[in-house]
Amino acid sequence: MEKLRIPGPTPCPPEVLQAMAWQMINHRGKEFTEMLSGVTDKLKQLFQTENDVLLLTASGTGGLEAAIVNTLSPGDKVLSVSIGVFGERLATIAQRFGAEVIPLRFEWGKAAEVEAIRQALQTEAKIKAVLVTHNETSTGVTNDLASISSVVKEFDKLLLVDAISSLGSINLPIDEWHCDVAVTGSQKGWMAPPGLAMVSVSEEAWRAHANAKMPRFYWDFTQAKNYLEKGQTPWTPAISTVFALSVALEMMLKEGLPNIIARHARAGGAAREGVKSLGLSLFAEETYASNTVTAVSSSDGLDIKKLLRILREEHRIVLGGGQQKLDGKIFRIGHLGWVTEEDIKTVISALKVALPQAGFVTMG
Ligand SMILES: *Cc1c(COP(=O)(O)O)cnc(C)c1O
Numbered sequence: 001m002e003k004l005r006i007p008g009p010t011p012c013p014p015e016v017l018q019a020m021a022w023q024m025i026n027h028r029g030k031e032f033t034e035m036l037s038g039v040t041d042k043l044k045q046l047f048q049t050e051n052d053v054l055l056l057t058a059s060g061t062g063g064l065e066a067a068i069v070n071t072l073s074p075g076d077k078v079l080s081v082s083i084g085v086f087g088e089r090l091a092t093i094a095q096r097f098g099a100e101v102i103p104l105r106f107e108w109g110k111a112a113e114v115e116a117i118r119q120a121l122q123t124e125a126k127i128k129a130v131l132v133t134h135n136e137t138s139t140g141v142t143n144d145l146a147s148i149s150s151v152v153k154e155f156d157k158l159l160l161v162d163a164i165s166s167l168g169s170i171n172l173p174i175d176e177w178h179c180d181v182a183v184t185g186s187q188k189g190w191m192a193p194p195g196l197a198m199v200s201v202s203e204e205a206w207r208a209h210a211n212a213k214m215p216r217f218y219w220d221f222t223q224a225k226n227y228l229e230k231g232q233t234p235w236t237p238a239i240s241t242v243f244a245l246s247v248a249l250e251m252m253l254k255e256g257l258p259n260i261i262a263r264h265a266r267a268g269g270a271a272r273e274g275v276k277s278l279g280l281s282l283f284a285e286e287t288y289a290s291n292t293v294t295a296v297s298s299s300d301g302l303d304i305k306k307l308l309r310i311l312r313e314e315h316r317i318v319l320g321g322g323q324q325k326l327d328g329k330i331f332r333i334g335h336l337g338w339v340t341e342e343d344i345k346t347v348i349s350a351l352k353v354a355l356p357q358a359g360f361v362t363m364g
Pocket residue numbers: 007008059060061062086133135136137162163164165185
């Protein structure tokens with residue numbers, strides 16, 4: 001079997017996969033209600049929140065669209081803090097629905113600078129919300145969300161967070177960091193298959209929602225909340241993914257959030273140390289390097305496409321390439337969800353063999 005080491009979808013434990021084979025149940029029946037209430041309760045614990053957590057049948061991007069259309073109106077000014085592909089995506093969604101996006105871009109591979117965010121908020125008083133990616137999967141950078149959040153809240157703005165590849169893997173206390181809407185997806189750190197977006201909604205986000213005029217139907221948070229109160233979802237949910245997620249969440253709570261976070265830190269550390277020991281460099285500024293995905297810069301002579309092919313064909317290891325302008329310039333090791341430090345050491349050993357075959361010449 002292939003070892004999937006991309007930043008989502010991620011491998012699922014056997015118990016989780018078995019749940020995917022369970023027979024369908026009535027999504028308006030008692031059994032589903034019990035399951036949804038258990039899943040919601042566990043998600044709240046792992047999100048470290050008292051906020052509402054809604055389960056949407058969607059990939060992560062659907063959750064991002066939901067965050068935008070439920071809290072904003074056309075013409076609203078939003079500050080887009082962007083450090084890579086996913087920051088740009090969130091800004092594009094806002095723009096597509098008529099928000100006036102004020103872009104604040106940082107060099108790819110770097111984290112967002114908090115002082116620049118403060119300056120932008122000082123300069124433009126009418127900003128309604130700040131859009132930010134907690135963990136930028138395309139560059140392997142984790143933003144300092146605690147500091148960003150404290151500036152955003154100093155100015156009393158709504159904070160909408162793409163936490164798709166961080167929640168459940170990297171510490172993100174939703175309430176302590178005042179995230180108004182935070183979005184994640186079942187196929188990232190949650191050890192479950194794709195199909196569900198999980199979204200937390202704060203009191204302040206609900207207040208914004210009451211006046212938000214962007215068009216929405218499938219994503220309407222009011223519908224989601226009304227149905228959740230009855231133990232249902234408004235539309236037919238991805239029932240099999242809910243089964244799988246419920247098993248995965250049970251495993252996660254058994255392991256304990258601090259242990260999960262520490263395990264990801266060890267896996268991230270093993271990836272960074274391993275990559276450097278091979279003579280390669282990290283694409284991300286190291287202080288902000290992510291514990292769920294490591295982006296590795298190319299190097300003279302190295303053919304990344306060839307490297308990924310050799311790893312896949314000869315070592316059965318699947319790594320990610322670079323996205324958009326980073327295509328051919330970096331490769332990425334995913335280490336989130338069902339992953340250990342040992343799994344990453346295996347990747348590093350395979351890289352050691354494959355790198356020279358793909359044209360990489362070590363110095364010295
Ligand atoms: C994976 C990812 C997305 C996109 O999620 P999909 O489930 O593919 O829609 C968005 N943002 C970040 C940070 C991601 O890692």
